[in-house]
Amino acid sequence: MSRPKKKKGKRKKGKQVAVQDLPVHGKKQLEGGLFSEAIKTFRQLLQQGGDTDQWLPVLSLAYKGRINQLLEKGMAKEALVIYGNMVHICAVEDQLLNFNLLLLSSKYKEAFELYLGFQHSLDEQQVKEFEELIAALLLIDANKILPFLEEDSLAKIHYPYAERVLAGYCSGDNESAIASLRNISFRSPYKNFRLALRGMLAFATDRKEALGCFEKIPTSSHFFHWTVPFRQICGRDDGAIKPSRIERQIAQRLTGVDVGTNVFVDGIRSRQHDPDALYGFLVNKKGYLSREKLKDLCLRLVPHALDKFLDYQRRYGIPNELDFSRLVALGCEVEHDLWGAVEAWEDVIEILEEKAAPEDGLKIALLYRYCVALLGREDEGYNIDQINAFLEKSLEHDPVDLESYTTLINNHRGRQKEKYTLINRALEIFPDNTEVLFIATEAAIERGAFKKASRLASSLLAIDPINTKARLMLIDAHLEHGRKLAVQGKYALAYKECDAAAGYDRANLGRGRVEIAKGLIFIHADDPETGMLLYGQGAKRMGNPLLACFQAGLEVALLEMQPKWRRHFDKEFRAVAKAVPDPAALMVCAEVFHRCKGKSLVHLQRIRTIIAPWLKKGSKLDFSREEYVFLCSVFDHAHYYALLELYGRHAEQLWPDQALFIFYRLFGRSQGGEKALTLAQLDQLREGLYLAEEQRDFQTAKRIEHFLYKEQYHARHDADFAETEFDESLDEAGGDIFKIPPQLSGGERQDEEKSQTGKDKPPEKTMKQLNLFE
């Protein structure tokens, strides 16, 4: 079946424009870049009797526009014809344009004849530019130009040398190139050629020198373009101009990298931070890497691009169960899903434990420790018991790991029995480790096992004789033991301990503490004369009478001395406590308080009362942030809330963005949670909480949260919030776990009744029964 023939449409005739509309029409074409059409329109206008004076200049503009259009397309010969028409019709000549068109049309003879005609009108710079143009043209196509150049032309004279330089450079014959380069003078039209070649020759050995040469070439020079690929390789980008094809080719030859490799290298570099894209690119351009290398790269990329896991399995096979779980764990870790990562690592451990291969023991231990590290990285909510369980299991598989022991010991701070067992285990494995010895010494002092502490500290000092902390600890251990013996009436032994402590007291480490302690023991043994003498020596070494009195007061308390001596030293202490405090002495006092942490001293309370005004005055002294943190923590542990508030306030004024100081101030204000805070203070506490969370100070945030919750419940400032939280915690835990006993419900009712009668009492008992806060 033949297809029906298409009807040929009638050729549309161009729209006829009325004569009076021709000027407007022509101008529109001119503005729209339709130069060919504009030429026709204006020629028609002139033929129809248009004003020649008015329209000939416009027509010449249209011609010039068309010439430029043709030149852009590389149609120089056609442009030359159009130029001829322009001259013929408009009687307008542009010699420079004509010259350029002749050159581009390779009509050199006519071009040079024309040049001779307008040469005299050019300035010196223009002549130089023309000469460089001739030099460049000679290097492009010498045969066509040489016949038209005069014999004394510098471009013609230096041309053979330039050719030899070029040939020498391109063939790698540097010596010949350099020899010929010397024949080209600095005044030659090849001046910039000379600079370019010098740089190009130096490029392989000294890029700095090469760049130095390139920098001297003006950008308007034709030879500047030769330097562009070199400059680009050196990282000197010439603006945002896209390099031409030939420039790219030269750059490739210079670097030795072909287009494909270049694309590959650029591709992997640009996708460096996009694992999905990088994976896709690598597997699609696999020709550039060996299969093994590619597989390895893809395997390392999979945790970062879990979407590609299936693709990886399709290409390289399904990994075994263990590797699979490992990749999932790493993927979770990359995604910051730490709980997911821990679960996946636990799967890996399970697989390894099932295999029960002895060589996997270390691997399992490392996996447990890694889980601990991951749980530690989790901002909140990690379970310390789980961490301890992981560490214990890791030690089962690899018992020689110091870090696991130290972490476990730290985690068992509240549970002394477990802690000491762990320390003993660590000591067995690491008998010469200073860290373990230090921890063990500390623990022995804590337990009152002073002999053991002395032995451990001596071992530590034998390994690390300049460990001042250990030395100080050893002094303390001997003094503590001496005091213990003195209280038992074993004075001779007590003096021996003091002498032993003195043996370690070098470089004024004990600051007279040993002498004061020994002196007070003498007084205790009814030898006040020797005692006071020793006390005087100690006080002198201490350098500060207040500190000496403070130390003496402490010794009186520790030795449980007679009231007459208590009164004697108290009197002296009160007298010196009126002095102006200095930061160093205050820090020493704080350290003493810190050392007394955990000791139940009845008499310490009295010393605190005496020294309180002095410490209060000290809050206005200048301390660093770290010193304030230490001082506040000491007062916090010593339950010295008035001072805690004072120091916290002062520190807060200096560092208002520190949540810790806000907490200390308000915690001190509330007497450690005993006194209710105002609504405004609660708000400040909440702000502190946000601040701590923002600063990722989770320890402070946790303390504030705990305090805030307790405060809100006790003070009933924000009953709605407390109740909601309370209900939520019950819901989360499950109603059946926390069944409120009937007596508790009754208690609550009683509370309500009491509060109605104005006898409100915080329901502490209730909370303890529920065990929510502990």
Add this chain to the structure above:
Amino acid sequence: MKTPFEILEIPADSDDEAVRKAYLKMVQQAPPEHYPELFQRIRSAYECIKTEKDRLGYTLFDTSMPDMDDLAADILQQVQPGRPTEKQLRQLLLESVTKTIRSGK
């Protein structure tokens, strides 16, 4: 990033002694006073796989992204640089001359 094994140029199953030997050899070749950056790299690599535990830990837990700059440098190291040909230079010159004339300067 290159793996520490690649940096020290040793197989992944090397023992402590082999790692140490490789490290010392590399340090001899790149002393810190002359090649501080390279030395730092070698040192980090050594610290990363110094002991059996370290090596096992690295093999199990490393999540670092492979460094593509290193890979690119490796690829580019294998190529031989050259010089442009006369033809290319003349073509580039012609391009420049034509551009200048067209712009009417």
